[in-house]
Amino acid sequence: MNIVVCVKYIPDPNVPNEMDGKTLKREGVQGVLDPGDEYGVEAALQLKEQHGGEVTAVSMGPEGAIEAVRRALSMGADRGVLITDPALHGADALVTATVLAAAIARNPFDVVIAAVESTDGYTGTMPMTMAELLGVPQLTFVNEIVSSGDAFRVHRQTPEGYHVIECPTPLVLTVTAGINEPRYASFKGIMAAKKKPTETLSLADIGLTPEDVTVQQDVVDLHEVEESRETELVRGDDAVARIVDYLAEAKVI
Amino acid sequence: MPADTRLLDDESRALVDMVRDFASQEAAPAAAGYEASGEDPIELYRKLAELDLTGVPFPEEYGGAGASYLTYLLVVEELAAAYLALAIGLSVHTLCAFAIHTFGTDAQRKELLAPLARGEMLGAYALSEPEAGSDAGSLATRAERRGDSYVLNGRKVFCTRGADADLLLVMARTGGPGPRGISSFVVSKGSQGLVGERKEDKLGWRSSPTWMLGLTDLVVPESRRLGEEGDGFRIAMASLDSGRLGIAACAVGLAQAALDAAIAFTTEREQFGAPVAHQEGVRFMLADMATQIEAARRLYRHGAALRDAGHPYTLQAAQAKLFATDVAMRVTTDAVQLHGGYGYITEYPVERYMREAKGLQIVEGTNQIQRYVIGRALTEGA
Ligand SMILES: Cc1cc2nc3c(=O)[nH]c(=O)nc-3n(C[C@H](O)[C@H](O)[C@H](O)COP(=O)(O)OP(=O)(O)OC[C@H]3O[C@@H](n4cnc5c(N)ncnc54)[C@H](O)[C@@H]3O)c2cc1C
Numbered sequence: 001m002n003i004v005v006c007v008k009y010i011p012d013p014n015v016p017n018e019m020d021g022k023t024l025k026r027e028g029v030q031g032v033l034d035p036g037d038e039y040g041v042e043a044a045l046q047l048k049e050q051h052g053g054e055v056t057a058v059s060m061g062p063e064g065a066i067e068a069v070r071r072a073l074s075m076g077a078d079r080g081v082l083i084t085d086p087a088l089h090g091a092d093a094l095v096t097a098t099v100l101a102a103a104i105a106r107n108p109f110d111v112v113i114a115a116v117e118s119t120d121g122y123t124g125t126m127p128m129t130m131a132e133l134l135g136v137p138q139l140t141f142v143n144e145i146v147s148s149g150d151a152f153r154v155h156r157q158t159p160e161g162y163h164v165i166e167c168p169t170p171l172v173l174t175v176t177a178g179i180n181e182p183r184y185a186s187f188k189g190i191m192a193a194k195k196k197p198t199e200t201l202s203l204a205d206i207g208l209t210p211e212d213v214t215v216q217q218d219v220v221d222l223h224e225v226e227e228s229r230e231t232e233l234v235r236g237d238d239a240v241a242r243i244v245d246y247l248a249e250a251k252v253i
Numbered sequence: 254m255p256a257d258t259r260l261l262d263d264e265s266r267a268l269v270d271m272v273r274d275f276a277s278q279e280a281a282p283a284a285a286g287y288e289a290s291g292e293d294p295i296e297l298y299r300k301l302a303e304l305d306l307t308g309v310p311f312p313e314e315y316g317g318a319g320a321s322y323l324t325y326l327l328v329v330e331e332l333a334a335a336y337l338a339l340a341i342g343l344s345v346h347t348l349c350a351f352a353i354h355t356f357g358t359d360a361q362r363k364e365l366l367a368p369l370a371r372g373e374m375l376g377a378y379a380l381s382e383p384e385a386g387s388d389a390g391s392l393a394t395r396a397e398r399r400g401d402s403y404v405l406n407g408r409k410v411f412c413t414r415g416a417d418a419d420l421l422l423v424m425a426r427t428g429g430p431g432p433r434g435i436s437s438f439v440v441s442k443g444s445q446g447l448v449g450e451r452k453e454d455k456l457g458w459r460s461s462p463t464w465m466l467g468l469t470d471l472v473v474p475e476s477r478r479l480g481e482e483g484d485g486f487r488i489a490m491a492s493l494d495s496g497r498l499g500i501a502a503c504a505v506g507l508a509q510a511a512l513d514a515a516i517a518f519t520t521e522r523e524q525f526g527a528p529v530a531h532q533e534g535v536r537f538m539l540a541d542m543a544t545q546i547e548a549a550r551r552l553y554r555h556g557a558a559l560r561d562a563g564h565p566y567t568l569q570a571a572q573a574k575l576f577a578t579d580v581a582m583r584v585t586t587d588a589v590q591l592h593g594g595y596g597y598i599t600e601y602p603v604e605r606y607m608r609e610a611k612g613l614q615i616v617e618g619t620n621q622i623q624r625y626v627i628g629r630a631l632t633e634g635a
Contacts (some may be wrong), residue, residue, distance in 0.1 A: 074267060184275055187305035187318045190267045 001053035001148075004104050004112040005044040006127070007072045008034040009065035010120040017120070022219040023090055024120055031064055033071040036115035038182035039175050044113050045076045046180065047148055053110075054078045060088065060099045066198065073193035074185035080198035087203055087210040092217035093121070097129035099213060102206040105134060110169040111152070116141055116176055131172035139167050143178040159251070256330065256509065256550060265324055272328050275304060276335035284336035287460035288605060293417060294460055297339055302372025307346065311354055315362050316370035322495070323557040326502040330550075333506025334513075337609045338461040340506060342375070344499035345413045349376025349422045352492045353439065356480045365420060365439055377418030378496075379409040379466060380489050387622050389424075390432035390486055394468060396425035403427070403438065403478070405446070405471040413616075415464025416449025418442060423468070424489050427482045435485035438473045446471030457608035494567050496617050497574035498560070501553035504574075504581035504613045508546045511581075511588035511606045515539060518592050518601070529591075538591060542584045549577035568630040575623035578613040585610040 011017055011029040018025040033041075044055045057072035059065045060083045069080035083103050088095065104112055112134070117124035131138035143162065144155040150169055155162040157176055185193075203213065234242050247253045255273065258266045280297060287294045301307050309325035311317025325347065333340035350369040353361060353376075368374040385392040394407025405425050415421070421440045428434030440447060451465040480488055516539060519530035529535050556569035585607040589596035596603045614620045 070263075070267070074271075184304055185267070185271050186303065187268055187271070187309065187320070189305075190264060190271065191318065191320075193267075194264065 001047055001051040001111065002107070002109045003044045003047050003053060003055045004109050005037070005040045005055060005057050005072065005077065006100060006112065006114040006130075007037045007041065007057045007059045007068045008115075008118050008120075009059060009061045009068035010034045010118060013119050019222065022222055026062065031067060033068040034115065034119045036117070036119050036177065037068070037072075038075075039177055039179050040113040040115050041072045041075050041077060042180045042182040043145065043173075043175050045183070047111065047145075048076075048078075050148065056081060056107075058083075058100060058103055060084070060091070060096055060103075063200075066200070069198060070193050071185065073196045073198070074190040075183060076185075076189060077196075079196060081201065082198065083201045083203070083206060085203040087213055090215055091213065092215050093123045093126045094129055094217065095213045095215055097126050097133055099203070099206065099208065100126075101130045101133035102208050103201060104130075106206065108170075110171075111148075112136075112170075112172045114172070114174050116174045127172055127174045134170075134172065136170045136172055137167050138172040138174070139165055140174045141176055142173055143176045145173075145179070255334070255513075256505075261327075265327060268320075268324065269327050269331060271304070272306070272331040275300070276331050280332060280339055281335035284339070285599075285602065285605065287336075288338065288457075289459075289599075291454075291459040293462055294336075294339060294342075297336075298342065298372065298375060301339075301343065307343070307372030308350065308370025310347070311350060311366060311370045315354065316367035321557075321561045322498070323554060323561055326498060326553060326557050329499050329502040330506040330509075333503040334510040335506075337503060337507050337606075338458045340503045341458060341461050341500075341612075342414065344496060344503060345378055346376045347499060348378045348492050348496040349418075349420060351495050352378075352422050352437065352479060352488050355491065356437075356484065356488050361439070361476075361479070369420060374419035375414060375417075377412055377414040377421045378492065379412045379415070379421050379423045381409065381411045383408060383410055387619060389489065390435070391430070392424060392426060392435065394423070394425040396427045396436060396438065396473070398427065399472075401475045403436075403473045403475065405438070405440075405468045405473060407468050408450075409464075409466040409468070411453070412464045412466055414462055415466050416442075416447075416452075417462050417464070421447075421466075422479070422492070423473075424485045425468075427485075432486035433483050435489070436482045437479045437485035437488045439477045439479060440471065440473055444471055444473070456611060457605065458612050493617050494570045495560070497570040497623075498553050498556050498566075500613055500617050501549065501556070501570075501573035501577035504577035504610070505546060505550045505553060507606055507609060507613070508542070508549065508577075508581040508584040511585040511603055511610075512539070512542045512546060514601070514603050514606075515542065515588040515591040518595070522593075522595075535591060538587055542587055545580040546584060549573070549580045552576055568627060571618070571623040571626040571630070574617065575620050575627065578610070578620060581610040581613055582607075 009031045012032050048055050055077040056079050057069050057077040058081045059069050066082050114127040139154050141157045142154045143157040146153040153166045305318050308317035309320050310322045313319040329340050353366045369376050382392050396403040396405045419442045423438045423440050426434050427436040446469045448467040449464050450467045453463040520528050522529050553573040556566045556573045559566040588603040589607050
């Protein structure tokens with residue numbers, strides 16, 4: 001099975017983010033593989049363990065984004081691709097999808113895996129756009145892969161429960177954090193990652209021109225989230241039951 | 254603020270990141286529980302093996318990861334910051350593996366080092382005896398030659414992992430009195446005549462088993478002797494040089510955890526209308542703690558760099574062990590102080606850190622013995 005997993009390099013979410021005008025400040029900030037993408041990498045590795053084949057980790061980003069690719073390689077992916085180009089600075093979700101689709105389409109694939117949304121941008125539109133551009137169906141919000149092969153059967157998470165969906169390959173699949181427990185990269189995995197093949201491609205290498213990646217999205221304004229610090233003390237004999245109700249309402253349990 | 258990784262190479266940084274993830278998600282949350290119950294965290298050792306962390310500094314052909322000793326110490330420091338007894342366990346395991354790697358024949362490395370490096374087995378180191386602690390060269394355990402075997406009789410004390418270890422490096426006397434009469438042997442768990450006589454109850458490191466071992470007519474084949482007859486003390490001391498850097502790394506990790514806890518607490522806790530960390534008296538304490546920790550870290554890393562480059566490092570290892578463990582004692586004591594009453598109760602981890610620091614000043618040569626080693630090196634040469 002040819003498995004592609006999209007990996008994004010983002011500013012470390014454990015460090016308070018800074019803005020650079022209307023985009024997130026990325027230069028000089030310690031970056032990491034988007035924690036949400038670790039689930040995608042794990043899902044890809046599990047598919048490979050079941051079916052054999054190869055896992056390719058693909059990223060678009062600045063040169064430093066090779067770190068995210070390498071992290072996927074150290075977890076067990078076989079090869080890495082980074083698309084980096086000065087023309088891609090400030091890319092929006094549509095541009096990202098265009099670039100990733102063009103890079104992925106160069107080789108035959110069975111499944112492309114991405115997270116539902118990134119932990120820095122949160123638009124949650126890139127994977128669907130990419131599927132459309134690749135001309136393949138998409139299975140979104142997947143929290144369980146029931147069976148896989150020439151067709152996939154998955155559980156698609158909904159607010160009330162899940163849908164069971166089947167779909168033939170090739171396809172795009174987005175995974176939620178509930179789907180698996182990502183493995184740690186072992187030390188030998190980290191060392192082996194250095195020797196695995198990685199390709200760094202420019203826009204021209206994937207057959208795109210700067211016009212193809214013109215940003216059409218306009219961020220009009222930005223607002224800080226208002227922090228609510230309201231605290232309700234729950235006391236009395238029915239406190240436990242009320243807290244359970246509250247957690248259920250918040251869909252935590 | 255965890256140790257600065259900016260000057261590490263990419264691979265070491267990736268390793269430290271991985272160990273931090275593992276340590277913070279799996280080791281740290283379990284530490285207090287294991288320490289309270291005294292249960293051996295065998296599950297966590299298994300995970301260390303899965304992550305290839307049980308044989309970091311040994312060659313790949315013997316099941317290791319083929320990395321430098323410095324790299325290995327980075328792992329120890331990170332683990333110690335999360336769960337000291339686990340890091341100690343790894344350090345003692347490595348002490349045993351080191352001896353086999355350095356002094357064993359190729360056959361012994363294949364048979365004994367490889368399973369240790371892969372973490373399928375855990376090793377231990379049995380030198381101390383009831384009447385021979387700091388003066389280990391006077392040990393009394395006998396190893397009598399009988400055909401192509403040896404028969405061991407005696408008693409070992411304070412053996413970390415001891416009766417629970419799969420392989421034990423045992424120092425015993427094959428010749429006359431003094432260090433030159435000592436040989437070293439690798440003994441397997443469950444050998445007839447090897448008895449765990451008592452598991453000690455301790456001030457700290459309660460989940461790191463410490464055993465008194467009885468050796469009664471214990472038969473060890475000659476193929477399990479490391480080096481020649483009479484090499485045993487040299488092997489034991491060379492292993493300790495290496496091990497002391499591990500203890501120093503443990504001390505730095507522990508002290509860092511105590512400092513981080515003290516910073517978190519004092520910036521949160523308010524008295525006199527402001528966080529107590531706004532008081533200069535508190536800040537100066539934090540400043541001294543942080544500065545001493547960084548100096549200790551540089552000392553052990555310097556010793557490791559010398560070792561990796563093939564230079565003698567006995568002196569630097571003793572300096573690192575002495576300084577880092579004394580720093581850990583001071584810093585953990587100050588961390589308790591900065592928590593006020595909260596530092597004295599078990600709800601906060603710092604009282605445990607303080608108990609744990611004490612052991613570091615005693616093992617692998619008390620800090621008096623480190624000064625002895627340093628003084629001798631300065632006046633007589635190493
Ligand atoms: C938790 C724990 C784990 C241990 N694990 C191991 C292990 O795995 N394997 C192992 O072999 N041993 C182990 N030990 C033993 C440890 O190495 C010894 O306890 C240590 O070497 C000191 O020996 P001792 O306890 O006999 O003290 P002693 O040597 O009796 O020392 C008593 C005091 O006298 C001081 N002293 C002794 N000689 C001198 C001198 N020449 N100059 C100045 N002061 C001196 C000492 O510093 C100490 O303060 C462990 C000990 C502990 C507590």
